[in-house]
Amino acid sequence: MTMDTITERDRAMARRCLECPVCGHARKTQKGLAFWFVQRIEGSVCPFCKAYERVYGRKAHEPARDDAA
Numbered sequence: 176m177t178m179d180t181i182t183e184r185d186r187a188m189a190r191r192c193l194e195c196p197v198c199g200h201a202r203k204t205q206k207g208l209a210f211w212f213v214q215r216i217e218g219s220v221c222p223f224c225k226a227y228e229r230v231y232g233r234k235a236h237e238p239a240r241d242d243a244a
Contacts, residue, residue, distance in 0.1 A: 181230055188226030192235055195223065201236045210236055 192198050201213040213236040217224035224235035 185226045185229050188223050189230035192221075192223040192227035198224065198227075198235045202238050205236075205238060 197209050198213050198217075200207075201210040204210060213224065214234075217228070217235045221235070227235045
């Protein structure tokens with residue numbers, strides 16, 4: 176398995192990040208405690224945030240493409 180292969184497990188874990196109320200709030204508001212928390216822990220602690228980045232190609236705290244417009 177190469178690093179750029181996205182598995183079904185990655186997709187399931189990324190879906191969990193989408194359902195996370197803290198990550199969802201951080202993506203929506205782009206400020207505050209939730210944003211700071213997700214921004215600090217996503218790359219080093221949370222496996223769901225890491226999977227989100229692999230699947231969607233952006234950090235868990237970054238707004239969804241349809242929300243940014």
